[in-house]
Amino acid sequence: xxxxxxxxxxxxxxxxxxxxxxxxxxxxxxxxxxxxxxxxxxxxxxxxxxxxxxxxxxxxxxxxxxxxxxxxxxxxxxxxxxxxxxxxxxxxxxxxxxxxxxxxxxxxxxxxxxxxxxxxxxxxxxxxxxxxxxxxxxxxxxxxxxxxxxxxxxxxxxxxxxxxxxxx
Amino acid sequence: xxxxxxxxxxxxxxxxxxxxxxxxxxxxxxxxxxxxxxxxxxxxxxxxxxxxxxxxxxxxxxxxxxxxxxxxxxxxxxxxxxxxxxxxxxxxxxxxxxxxxxxxxxx
Numbered sequence: 001x002x003x004x005x006x007x008x009x010x011x012x013x014x015x016x017x018x019x020x021x022x023x024x025x026x027x028x029x030x031x032x033x034x035x036x037x038x039x040x041x042x043x044x045x046x047x048x049x050x051x052x053x054x055x056x057x058x059x060x061x062x063x064x065x066x067x068x069x070x071x072x073x074x075x076x077x078x079x080x081x082x083x084x085x086x087x088x089x090x091x092x093x094x095x096x097x098x099x100x101x102x103x104x105x106x107x108x109x110x111x112x113x114x115x116x117x118x119x120x121x122x123x124x125x126x127x128x129x130x131x132x133x134x135x136x137x138x139x140x141x142x143x144x145x146x147x148x149x150x151x152x153x154x155x156x157x158x159x160x161x162x163x164x165x166x167x168x
Numbered sequence: 169x170x171x172x173x174x175x176x177x178x179x180x181x182x183x184x185x186x187x188x189x190x191x192x193x194x195x196x197x198x199x200x201x202x203x204x205x206x207x208x209x210x211x212x213x214x215x216x217x218x219x220x221x222x223x224x225x226x227x228x229x230x231x232x233x234x235x236x237x238x239x240x241x242x243x244x245x246x247x248x249x250x251x252x253x254x255x256x257x258x259x260x261x262x263x264x265x266x267x268x269x270x271x272x273x274x275x
Contacts (some may be wrong), residue, residue: 054191057189077252080253084223088223111229140227140261147260
């Protein structure tokens with residue numbers, strides 16, 4: 001886990017104890033915030049969700065609306081599934097405080113694809129995707145991401161960010 | 169999610185409408201619960217045709233049920249979802265072939 005700078009960790013405190021979008025510092029998560037201003041000038045999607053069992057459903061709806069609004073040439077069922085898997089992982093496997101939130105970002109890629117980032121306050125989990133046969137909790141979700149996403153990964157530059165990209 | 173139960177002879181049928189994910193799996197688990205015990209000789213059909221979304225949490229439940237049915241000696245049958253949002257996870261994982269879907273309803 002990357003050590004956070006003092007400034008960042010103060011913002012992180014605010015984020016991780018808040019589920020209210022209005023309280024989220026607009027400029028704080030550098031690296032993630034930067035990606036909001038794409039070449040096209042379109043603002044990306046950025047919402048915070050309470051870290052509970054409803055988060056995957058809310059995240060799917062938000063990303064679905066984002067994708068439809070921009071008429072992205074993406075298989076919407078695949079996008080909804082991957083969003084659901086990554087957010088479910090953040091709800092179930094994060095070691096962040098239960099009361100903390102999840103930050104969901106989506107941005108349009110230059111080729112018309114989409115990049116989704118799911119950020120929580122935890123130190124992350126073993127990101128090795130397991131085949132479904134392995135049957136371990138959490139394994140199925142990352143297996144699907146690994147199979148379907150054009151690229152994906154886990155960053156620890158700010159909490160734990162699991163991201164994936166889906167090409168159009 | 170909406171879940172309805174009915175008996176069809178020896179077969180217990182669960183009809184599910186809506187989204188199967190982290191928030192709705194516990195409710196489905198409760199419906200299935202302890203009803204199907206070892207050696208009960210019963211059969212369970214899960215009708216997924218009106219499920220609009222399913223992710224790996226739903227798939228995991230189906231896989232566990234399939235194992236349980238084999239171990240405990242009762243029959244599990246699945247009626248495949250009609251909606252793409254629920255079919256996609258079954259196709260990607262090969263569950264459409266591996267799980268006991270009724271022949272005329274393979275996803």
